[in-house]
Amino acid sequence: MTTTLTSAIKPKAEDSFAITFAPLFIEEIYAKADDPANGAVVVMSGMVRNNTDGQPVVSLEYQAYEPMALRVFYQIAADIRSFWPDVKRVVIHHRIGHLQVGEISVLVAIGCPHRREAFEACQYAIDTLKHNAPIWKKEHWADGSSSWVSIGACEQSTESC
Template identity: 65%
Template sequence: MVISLVGAKSVSAHPNDQLVITIAPLSVEEVYKQADDAANGAIVLMSGMVRNNSEGFSVLHLEYQAYEPMAIAVFKQIAAEIRQTWTDVTHVVIHHRVGRLEIGEISVLIAVGCPHRKEAFEACQYAIDTLKHRAPIWKKEFYYGKTGEVCSSWVKCC
């Protein structure tokens, strides 16, 4: 599948890559299985979750929104860049959740399968750092304000 957007580079997904935006809860086990391969010596999995605090405030929950077609195109570009830099990578898996998430729920899972751990770690870190800078994904934080009132504010994830 190819997504073409004005000003965006069109990229085809590698058949071993799994790039998903969903409202459903994310599964560490599923993402791990999608990155698994007999050629791998390592699978590095990064799990981002909703924490109970942000900038000194007590967080109640988050809401994520994404411009899905462009976000998936960005995920594909990240996977392609990983494959150009770390040519032994066997699988790139990026799953991001949207909608309301409670404290402790997983918002993003990234897994990279590779014959060697160093490259798997580097590629996984590149994926999350780049996703946070490029993907059109926003979160709205709901938190207690200084006087105990419930407040909210939108934050671009990058």
């Protein structure tokens, strides 16, 4: 029997990971990333916008394979600590369910003594999440049509999702 590294990764107690139907709040995520040793907390907020490639969007619906998505989140945190060992806190929360334009779909926060590393780690986290996490979204357009897309497919479109 073989096991992958991601199945063996366990989250650190000071980090926070979630896939939830509940609304996400920047203040809550910031507080989870805060630590007395931080000189910076960088927060990335992904929101439902009103269009994709110029086509009007009225809402999105997110689904995730939660056990695997959380393992991806844990691996992202482990990678971050490997690349930026001074990082104190990693927070990754993603919504699922039906979201309206303007609602927050994902929040990533990195707490670190130095701003450069916090920015770099935060960008790494969201880029890697979008590429690797088994999360899909259904775009509901103004004309009544809709379609599912993996958030990883967004990286290959002309516009970042």
